[in-house]
Amino acid sequence: MxxxxxxxxxxxxTANASKAAYESVAELLKAEGQYASEVDTIIKAYRELLWSTPNDSYKVETPKKIRVKLWESSIQKCVHSKSCSVNHIRELAEKLYDMWYTTRLGAMxxxxxxxxxxxxxxxxxxxxxxxxxxxxxxxxxxxxxxxxxxxxxxxxxxxxxxxxxxxxxxxxxxxxxxxxxxxxxxxxxxxxxxxxxxxxxxxxxxxxxxxxxxxxxxxxxxxxxxxxxxxxxxxxxxxxxxxxxxxx
The missing domain is CATH 3.40.50.1000 (HAD superfamily/HAD-like)
Structure with missing residues (x-):
């Protein structure tokens, strides 16, 4: 048996830990000021990209590398009308990933x-x-x-x-x-x-x-x-x- x-x-x-992680990300985005009105849209875009990422992708690249790229894509899709440098978006994407990752794992x-x-x-x-x-x-x-x-x-x-x-x-x-x-x-x-x-x-x-x-x-x-x-x-x-x- x-x-x-x-x-x-x-x-x-896991669901509650993820919820806490996205709430932390939302606060970080709001603190950035220029993204305050796009917070929900950016997070929604990231979640959709995350769920559509094949598991096999993580055999090729690290989770951090993949997910930082997803945050970058999400920001770029949602703030295309704003003048943001590539470096700024990259730095913000890394901050968002680190916040999301640390909060989520810590809350599990x-x-x-x-x-x-x-x-x-x-x-x-x-x-x-x-x-x-x-x-x-x-x-x-x-x-x-x-x-x-x-x-x-x-x-x-x-x-x-x-x-x-x-x-x-x-x-x-x-x-x-x-x-x-x-x-x-x-x-x-x-x-x-x-x-x-x-x-x-x-x-x-x-x-x-x-x-x-x-x-x-x-x-x-x-x-x-x-x-x-x-x-x-x-x-x-x-x-x-x-x-x-x-x-x-």
């Missing part, structure tokens, strides 16, 4: 105070595997920041694998590492389109959606074609004990 866990917004508060914490005790208790009975999407360097930085790897038997980052969740291969690899069959495993995650659909694709025994994070999630009754319905839903990680007892 094995239990697989998503990381971002299932075990750690376990999503619940019961998270670690729950993992320690579950590991006495089940094999635990962390399965997270994202570039290798970025995800491992977050994992090591929380020392999360010591609470799991195995850690799989999609950036180190051929495919992201919801492709079944990363789940099957987790099963193989644990020496168990897919039909004896359970997936716990917040995202219907990656965690829950991935569990379905890999024919796992059950999927459990965690709804305790601050992110907005589609309800099981309003699913897209790119998502699946969880067998169970929990709002606190401690609910896992009773749910797993019911499953097994």
């Amino acid at each position: 094995a239990v697989f866990f998503d990381y971002d917004d299932t075990l750690i508060n 914490a376990w999503i619940e105070k019961e998270t670690v005790p729950t993992l320690l208790s579950l590991r006495k009975k089940y094999k635990l595997v962390l399965i997270t999407n994202g570039s290798s360097v970025i995800q491992w930085e977050k994992i090591k920041k929380m020392e999360a790897q010591k609470y799991f038997d195995h850690v799989l980052v999609s950036g180190d694998e051929p495919y992201d969740k919801p492709h079944k291969s990363i789940f099957i690899k987790a099963c193989t590492l644990c020496g168990v069959l897919p039909e004896t495993c359970v997936m716990v995650g917040d995202n219907l389109a990656t965690d829950i659909l991935g569990a379905h694709n890999a024919n796992l025994l059950a999927s459990i959606q965690y709804t305790g994070s601050s992110k907005n999630k589609p309800s099981p009754g309003n699913l897209s074609n790119d998502s699946a319905s969880p067998r169970f839903t929990i709002s606190s990680i401690t609910e896992l004990f009773s749910v797993l007892e019911e499953i097994y």
